[in-house]
Amino acid sequence: MFTRALYIISIGLLIASFGKDRAKTRAALVKGLRAFSNILPDFATVLAIVGLVLTFLSPDIVAGLIGQKTGILGMLVTSIAGAITLIPGFVAFPLAKSLLDRGAGVAQIAVFISTLMMVGFVTVPLEIRYFGRRVTFLRNTLAYLFSFIAAFIIGMVVL
Amino acid sequence: MRYSASTTAGATGATGSLRAFARVYRYFLLIILLDTVILILRPLTGKEVFRHTYSNFIEMLSICPxxxxxxxxxxxxxxxxxxxxxxxxxxxxxxxxxxxxxxxxxxxxxxxxxxxxxxxxxxxxxxxxxxxxxxxxxxxxxxxxxxxxxxxxxxxxxxxxxxxxxxxxxxxxxxxxxxxxxxxxxxxxxxxxxxxx
Known part of the structure; x- marks a missing residue:
């Protein structure tokens, strides 16, 4: 249902855009297509990895590592994974969904998503070049701590 | 010779674009190769791997456009x-x-x-x-x-x-x-x- 709404909205906007400016609409299509083909290699790789790994990862194992009952320890595991890995959300969400389906806890997954997006361990040198050490350190540390708060709240609301 | 992904692919013809494709998708192809090895050695597990991979792709690609x-x-x-x-x-x-x-x-x-x-x-x-x-x-x-x-x-x-x-x-x-x-x-x-x- 959600997907269908998305299709309807985007196609409606596409038609409106086309009516207003054909050249711009063409540019938008090219940009969208290029963004897609840029992400597709990473996307395909992770989907393939997920397909492979999940075949061997039984629900019992997932639940044991990062299930609801693992509490803060499980969240520590997923937060570190989220902070150091650099995978785009497009790719992370299917992975997160598969883990949830296999018994991972909501708070554990939430902290993974949150740290993944807000904390960039790998890109710290790049960030320092733009914002200096102190701002970079502050932003990443605060975002890391905040991810736990967010996860606790999400864990309470979802379920 | 260097192929920087899709930009030069068109100009260098079929072998060039194939090589560019292989380069960009190397990790993906590597995993599919591994999957294929599993399929040959352990057909049941291998089928399961491909089934998971396929359904992952269908689910996520349908939302992409x-x-x-x-x-x-x-x-x-x-x-x-x-x-x-x-x-x-x-x-x-x-x-x-x-x-x-x-x-x-x-x-x-x-x-x-x-x-x-x-x-x-x-x-x-x-x-x-x-x-x-x-x-x-x-x-x-x-x-x-x-x-x-x-x-x-x-x-x-x-x-x-x-x-x-x-x-x-x-x-x-x-x-x-x-x-x-x-x-x-x-x-x-x-x-x-x-x-x-």
Whole structure:
């Protein structure tokens, strides 16, 4: 249902855009297509990895590592994974969904998503070049701590 | 000979584009190769692997067309330069709101936001607005939100969006207070223009 709404909205906007400016609409299509083909290699790789790994990862194992009952320890595991890995959300969400389906806890997954997006361990040198050490350190540390708060709240609301 | 992904692929003919394809998709192809080895050695497990991979692809690729369509339209119809003007020193709450909108309308990884933030600083956007923009870009992006909602459920995505928005505002206030005027000036100095704190 959600997907269908998305299709309807985007196609409606596409038609409106086309009516207003054909050249711009063409540019938008090219940009969208290029963004897609840029992400597709990473996307395909992770989907393939997920397909492979999940075949061997039984629900019992997932639940044991990062299930609801693992509490803060499980969240520590997923937060570190989220902070150091650099995978785009497009790719992370299917992975997160598969883990949830296999018994991972909501708070554990939430902290993974949150740290993944807000904390960039790998890109710290790049960030320092733009914002200096102190701002970079502050932003990443605060975002890391905040991810736990967010996860606790999400864990309470979802379920 | 070097092939830089898709740009040179067309000009170098069939073997060139094939090689470019293999290069860009090398990790993916490696995994499929591994899957194939498993399929040969352990047919039952191998079939299961391909079944999982296939359903992963179908599920996620079905949501892709409208998202990338929206992304392209946003990019073309929302001009950056004009908005930058509204993010300056006296922009107040409106500037903060606009920074959130700007970041949320974006697409791409967080490090894609840094160059844009640099341009905004150069053109005189307020430091707190830059922090809000970075925060919004990192975690409030609308295309991502749509994807998240479809994969993990609307309840999960909406809760995370609202909590993150609150968190970004608080974190911005904290950083903006801790970082001194001189430090801000030094950061702005890196990007060319005069101090805007």
């Amino acid at each position: 409208p998202i990338f369509l929206l992304l392209g339209l946003l990019d073309v119809w929302v001009p950056r330069e004009t908005i930058i003007r509204y993010l300056g020193e006296d922009s107040g709450v409106l500037g903060a709101g606009l920074s959130i909108l700007l970041g949320a309308a974006a697409a791409g990884p967080l490090y894609g936001a840094f160059p844009i933030a640099a341009v905004m600083m150069k053109k005189g956007a307020k430091f707190s607005n830059i922090l809000i923009f970075i925060g919004a870009w990192s975690t409030l992006k609308v295309p991502m939100f749509l994807f998240e909602a479809s994969a993990l459920g609307a309840r999960f995505a909406v809760t995370r969006w609202i909590v993150s928005l609150t968190g970004i505002v608080f974190m911005t206030l904290i950083i903006d207070r801790i970082v001194t005027k001189e430090e801000k000036a030094a950061i702005y100095h890196r990007h060319g223009e005069g101090c805007q704190t």
